[in-house]
Amino acid sequence: MEGIFQNEIIKQILAKYRRIWAIGHAQSVLGWDMEVNMPKEGILERSVAQGELSVLSQEFLLKPDFVELVEKAKGIEDLNEYERGIVRVLDRSIRISKAFPPEFLRERSEVTSQATKAWEEAKKDDDYSKFEPWLDKIIDLAKRAAEYLGYEKEPYDALLDLFEEGLTTREVERMFEKLEKDLKPLLEKIMEEGKVPQSHILEKEKYEREQMERVNIWILQKFGFPLGVRARLDVSAHPFTTEFGIRDVRITTRYEGYDFRRTILSTVHEFGHALYELQQDDRFMFSPIAGGVSLGVHESQSRFWENIIGRSREFAELIYPILKENLPFMSGYTPEDVYLYFNIVRPDYIRTEADVVTYNFHILLRFKLERIMVSEEVKAKDLPELWNEEMERLLGIRPKTYREGILQDIHWAHGTIGYFPTYSIGTLLAAQLYYHVKRDIPDFEERIAKGDFEPIKAWLRERIHRWGSIYSPKELIKKAIGEDLNPEYFVKWVKERYL
Amino acid sequence: MEGIFQNEIIKQILAKYRRIWAIGHAQSVLGWDMEVNMPKEGILERSVAQGELSVLSQEFLLKPDFVELVEKAKGIEDLNEYERGIVRVLDRSIRISKAFPPEFLRERSEVTSQATKAWEEAKKDDDYSKFEPWLDKIIDLAKRAAEYLGYEKEPYDALLDLFEEGLTTREVERMFEKLEKDLKPLLEKIMEEGKVPQSHILEKEKYEREQMERVNIWILQKFGFPLGVRARLDVSAHPFTTEFGIRDVRITTRYEGYDFRRTILSTVHEFGHALYELQQDDRFMFSPIAGGVSLGVHESQSRFWENIIGRSREFAELIYPILKENLPFMSGYTPEDVYLYFNIVRPDYIRTEADVVTYNFHILLRFKLERIMVSEEVKAKDLPELWNEEMERLLGIRPKTYREGILQDIHWAHGTIGYFPTYSIGTLLAAQLYYHVKRDIPDFEERIAKGDFEPIKAWLRERIHRWGSIYSPKELIKKAIGEDLNPEYFVKWVKERYL
Structure with a gap:
């Protein structure tokens, strides 16, 4: 050091x-x-x-x-x-x-561990009443957490800052106002124009785990992921990335046996997280500035690889031969089919399966609910109706079960309130980074088509990865691209990609 | 509790x-x-x-x-x-x-961790010079450890006690004197009589990893090993058992692609270790009396399953059908072939592949070397020659590579000096336990043939496993079988099995 x-x-x-x-x-x-x-x-x-x-x-x-x-x-x-x-x-x-006083931490740990069990039961049986009393307790804990932490304007500020250093409710509100205004008409237009489909027959095609393992490993090798040297790929129920240091970073994926896009895009997504950790400055080892600076910036890296690269036409062309080699049914499809299949846009109930365009509406909904949970006298029993109304207003669909509505995510059962907005920050920042990368690497798309990711990785390393947690998220973004987070880039990207 | x-x-x-x-x-x-x-x-x-x-x-x-x-x-x-x-x-x-001062522990932990990787390289390349400087460091650490611990007669006493509570150099010396005296002529007689072969054509047969994985899993299931529930089987360079508690016990094996006896017997061996941990009293959880009491007693459990059960004629009969199902070449062989193949007696270089009769000579050699390492001014560079001389004296063969000589074991790389004698203690105690089990389960061999291991597991649980570390090793043995460790049982067992 x-x-x-x-x-x-x-x-x-x-x-x-x-x-x-x-x-x-x-x-x-x-x-x-x-x-x-x-x-x-x-x-x-x-x-x-x-x-x-x-x-x-x-x-x-x-x-x-x-x-x-x-x-x-x-x-x-x-x-x-x-x-x-x-x-x-x-x-x-x-x-x-x-x-946080130790008694509070103990109480929270007990409540959330029981709430998680209750949530599992409730989701399994589609019975909200089993989770409702626990959610009331969790709302109460979140309010008390905000009081312990302190805030300037409103309690939700304190919770946001826990997950994204320095982020305020007002900033998130403005971000979503802008998005809602621009994205709602855009979504309608995308659906009308039909340049990308609302479903694709490839969603139904089945695969063997070994086939997709070979594909995922091929992709990771193309990306230069140091498997066996500084990295691993494993399998878990919910894909995630974890780092044990700068030189041992592990990602997981899952194999559901159908809809192969999911395992590929989740592998590509986790690769983006992993690359952020792997490209840290080696001299930060064992220090608190090693590691990505915030959830939002981390998510910008995973979304960059998933949305900007993984969903590009050039990436579909790049992986088409290896798909064809491993999936017999692929001989009936073209690279363009793969591209369209990866870019389906369709309002649907489940956040984790949402497309790039509708995704942010899922987060907006959760942000609105979380904010009133900790600010107003809203009870858990009112939330399903609020959820469904907001879903209908934003995406024009109304959940028929709790399972496809308020019970879908584990986050609240875990007591994590204030986390969801970081997903949108990541999604928006990824698009913004794309336009900045393009200035320095004008042949960005050609590089993807050739499988030449080194200049892109070098750009991300120099601008973002190597700095670890030295700067606050906002400072880092400013230093990296010379401006603040701006949702307009994402809107522009959606227009160019989907219209 | x-x-x-x-x-x-x-x-x-x-x-x-x-x-x-x-x-x-x-x-x-x-x-x-x-x-x-x-x-x-x-x-x-x-x-x-x-x-x-x-x-x-x-x-x-x-x-x-x-x-x-x-x-x-x-x-x-x-x-x-x-x-x-x-x-x-x-x-x-x-x-x-x-x-031990904290600086010493930190030094030892860092040295051994890196020495282990150096040993792997050295062994892979058959290049002793890559390991030699590390071994000097480790000898130095062992000498310092003995001084820190203190001892009555000689430094090696202090190291022995670390691995086998209360064991002295004098006791080990006497044990090996007895063994050398009885076993050397026995070995010659076994080789002359030829009741068991010195080699078998099955040693050369090749297999695919997946085939032997299925066989190992079948055997472990017959034994009632709770795979996925409280246990795992994985792969590592050197098979071992580890316990994270009473309810998560993991063994490893290796697949070399030929000589399938090795992967089977190592799996059976590690199962014996694992069973000791799994059959602890649940009420010992989180306490210092959970876990096997000593390495010698632990090894008696693994050797019991490997030698007494795994090398029996009845076990060969039990596994013959599953071998035949998975290994196409097996149709050319009989269960008796499997039995003979598992019981080859042949002086050879590698301890972990040694037969039951020559095994203790390998330990005797290491005991002699370790004793002089910590007592005399011997350097790592002198050890290969000493190793080879002793090997020639005891078994009449001289290693031609480091890999089949001094680089074969991981133990010294781990910094463990004083550990090897516990293997012989385990081997001898396993035979002694056998004669005691037979008194209570006279149809012991028939049970093996039927794959009915429950009464044997229950006997081991009641006499040994459930007591964890409550009693010292010597007390536990006395309580379990009413007498002290006695090498004569082993000599008797070798006579009965091989003459």
Whole structure:
């Protein structure tokens, strides 16, 4: 770490931080193993171990001598940008950790673990009444969390900041106002014009797991994903990315046996997350500035690879031969079919299966509900009706079951309120990045067609990845592209792609 | 845990022990992942994390309030046997941990983690020079460890006790004197009489990994191994067993593509280890008495399944149909061929592939080398020659490569010196247990032929497994079979089986 960390106080902080880093490394390995490998009855011992490690990590973060060093570092004038990043990240973690009394954390952990079980039951039986009392408790916990954290304007600000440093309700509101105004008529026009289909026969084609494994590995190799060297691809119920450090980053996918677009695009999506972690500056290793800066910026990377690259016509052409080689039914289809199949636009109930155009409406709906949950005297029993009305207003469809409505996501059962907007931030930022990449790499599409991703990866590394968490999300975006997040780029991209 | 832990001091100890348990759980998961999954460049971050966790665990074990509670508990008269077990195990751990300064532990953890990777390279390339400098470091670490621990007669005593509580160099020496005296002439006689062959054509038959995976899984299911529920079978360079608790126990095997006996017997061997962990008393969960008591007793369980059951004529009959189903070449062979093939006796280079009769000579060789490593001024560069000389004296053969000589085992790379003798203890104890099992289950062999392992598993559970680490190894053996470890049973068993 010679070279970038020079200040003595910072060096002391980093020496003490190593065990917090090590506990985090262990927590990540345990979490990954739980989703990928763990035999089912291992859950009791694994949960206890994870609980103990959380408490331990928190204790080390809040140890008086550690907090004092960070306080001291805040007063030092001549820190370099790396060192200032260390102080910003740790100060924020300490502030958040300190905010919650241990009794509150214990209560939240108990409520959410029971709420998750209740949600599973409720979803299985399509019976909202089983989840409703738990959701009331979770709303109450979220309100209290906001009070503990403090806020300037409204409680939801405090929750947003937890997931996206510095993000405010007002900013999200403005973003969605703009999107709703521009995107609603656009969606209607897309449906009318029919340049992309509302369904495709390829959705129904079945595949064997081994076939799609070969395809996914081929794609990841084209991307230069360092499988076996610094990375892995595994299988889990819900695809995710996890990093154990800069040199061991793992993604998962799933194989449902039909609708092969889902496994490809989820693999490409997780690759985008993984690349952000893999392309960090090696000198950040073991420090708190290693790792992506926020959920929104992280999601911009996954969406960039999924939407901008993975859904492009050139990508469909690139992967067509390997699809044909592995999926016998492909001989009846053209690369253009693959492209159209990857770009279906169709209002539907389930967020995780939504197309690129309707996706943001799903998030807008959740944002509206979450905001009133923590600001107004709204009860869980009123929420399904609010959900359905908003769905009808935005997408013209009304869920007939709770399962395809308010019970579809696990987030609220986990107690995470304020997280959803980061998905839209990522989606919008991905499109914005695209127009900036194009300025520097005018033959962007030709590169995709040739499978030459190195210049694109280098661009992302230089502008975003290598900086880890040094800068706040807003600063990073400004430094990377010289302007703030702007939803207009996404609207422009939708027009160009779908009209 | 109600019921078995009543004493208030013990309850306080166990509450504090939970985080030590959790760190141990994490260390095991990290270790398993390193051997089974980790992309190769993950090693640096993994080593640092393991080093930090070791130090952390040590710190919690040696915290004054914890040590004081254990000291207090040592003075309590009316503890039950479970509670006394807790005190014995923790007192021993504290004594051992206190002996090592934290810097030493950190150094050892980092050195061995990197030495392991160096050993893999060295073995792959048959290039001892890649491992030699690491082995010197490891010998130095072992000598320092012995000094830190203290000993009465010679440094090697201190290392032996680490792996087999209470075992001394003198005892091991006597055991091997007896064995060498009886087994050398026996081996010559076995070779002369030729009742079992010195080689078998089945050694050369090739298989596909998928074929043997199916066979191994079939065998494990016959044994009642709870795959996916409380257990896993994976692949690693060197087969091993690890437990993350009582309900998540994992074994590994390897597939070399020929000589299928090796993958079967290693799977059966590791199953024996796993069963010991799986059949613990559930009430020991999260406590220091959960887990097998010593390496020697553990090895007696794996050897019991490998040698007594896996190499029996009845086991060959039991698995013959599934072998025939999966290995096309098997139609040219009989169950008796399988039995003979599993019982080849032939002096050879590789310990892990050694037959039951020559196996102990491999251990004797390592015992002699380890003893001089830590007692005399011997350097890593002298060891290959010493190895080869001793091999020639004991088995009449001389290794032509490092791979079939000194580089064959992973143990020294792991920094484990003093471990090997526990293999012979296990081998001898397995034969001794066999004669005791036979008294209670006279139709032992018929049960194997029928694939009915429940009474055998129940016997092992009642006599050995369920007691975890409550008793010291010597006490446990005495309680289980009413006598001490005695090498004569093994000699008797070899005579009956091979002459």
